Amino acid sequence: MSAETSTWTTKKGLAQMLKGGVIMDVVTAEHAKIAEDAGAVAVMALERVPADIRAAGGVARMSDPSVIESIMAAVSIPVMAKARIGHFVEAQILEALGVDYIDESEVLTPADETNHIDKHAFKVPFVCGCRNLGEALRRISEGAAMIRTKGEAGTGNIVEAVRQLRSVLAEIRRLQSMREDELFVAAKELQAPYELVRQVAADGKLPVVNFVAGGISTPADAALVMQLGAEGVFVGSGIFKSEEPARMATAIVQATTHFDDPKILADVSRGLGSPMRGLALEQIPDAERLAVRGW
């Protein structure tokens, strides 16, 4: 037997195992236990949830390794952690810690205004955010093994997530309707590698798993993006900024599985206390928008 580790199949395969599930932002080991008990498929280890990062301002960086390690020790499910866009040394540190996935994330302050991390150079798999198909395919060509639409993190507002998911899926449908000889120009317009564009046109889907992030704060929000075609969800501030985190977490897990069953959705949505308060997008100055980070 010649075993080969960190192959493309195992990298994107872990994301396949997370499908139909909820990945939750957690800042302490206790949060992580609550998330695992609620049925989270993975946790994102952070120092602050996006709503607090937004409120605090300043430069948001990779978490202290001791925070990440305490969370890794507390749960048996996969642990993800965030590195700044382009900050390949933060990514090297996270790989050295042995995290299961790295999120090269717009929620943190970008470290490089031109280049993303060369993710092929790492053994640990990466998830990256996108707003549209071109951005998704550029991240995949850099080695991302999982994609999530960005939404607008820390707002509790689903509108950006819906816009972006619809955009990605509409652009995929557009590619499917094209003649072969039109795909060259489509690749140019998408600013994405032709080979990936051709593959998406043939398969009718991204070559990696596609989750939705940024703004999910109720079971109905999770079911909405699942019905639209998401393969799973990230919930950041929506759980631990709600009145009853454990109940909200459980309800969002149930809603993600039974996204197509309105009776069950009604059942799990009952009596959850207040969700996070949330922000209208118009209240956020352009300079504080997170989704526009990354290119």
Add this chain to the structure above:
Amino acid sequence: MKIGVLAVQGDFAEHVAMLRSIGVEPVEVRLPEHLEGIGGLCLPGGESTAMRRLIERWGLRGPLLDFAATGAPLFGTCAGMIIMAKDIDGGEEPVLPLLDVTVHRNAFGRQLDSFEAELTVPVLGDQPIHGVFIRAPIVERVGAGVDVLASLDDGRIVAVRERNIIATAFHPELAGEPRFHRLVATMATEHQEPAEGSARRRHPTRREGLPR
């Protein structure tokens, strides 16, 4: 022939696609009533802790055990193996105690230790099986009625069968490997439509005459 795929969480879509590719009609199972009319069931990879919660919350546990008791085939990959194990290392309560084995979760380590390797699975023929192991479990102990279908070179057990229950620590559904699903379909057909004039026969690859 319809075969169900437990679809509460995990890579159930990959099992669905594999069943479709071998000409079997897949049925996604999220609630007990979805078990009606299916001849077998696949339990996908995923996170066993999440799957456990969803099985318990929606009352699937009893109906799944009843389904297994009819003799219909069940096939679990990775988390599906953990879900069907009688003993889980570390003292976790079993979910569906159908398979007399002890499994060790995340036995190889974290994601950085996930790997691919060629395996020999004699009951499926001479062609090796390409094993994709993702944060995979291993089988640490097998009971007297359990057949070992495959081991790694170091002897660690990664595929087992006990009567109508089959489980692998790896993911044939990620490797384009249809032979396990074909075996399940064959067993399901024999279970549903035993040949005319005969009593319900045991499957040819089933081990006979061992003490239970």
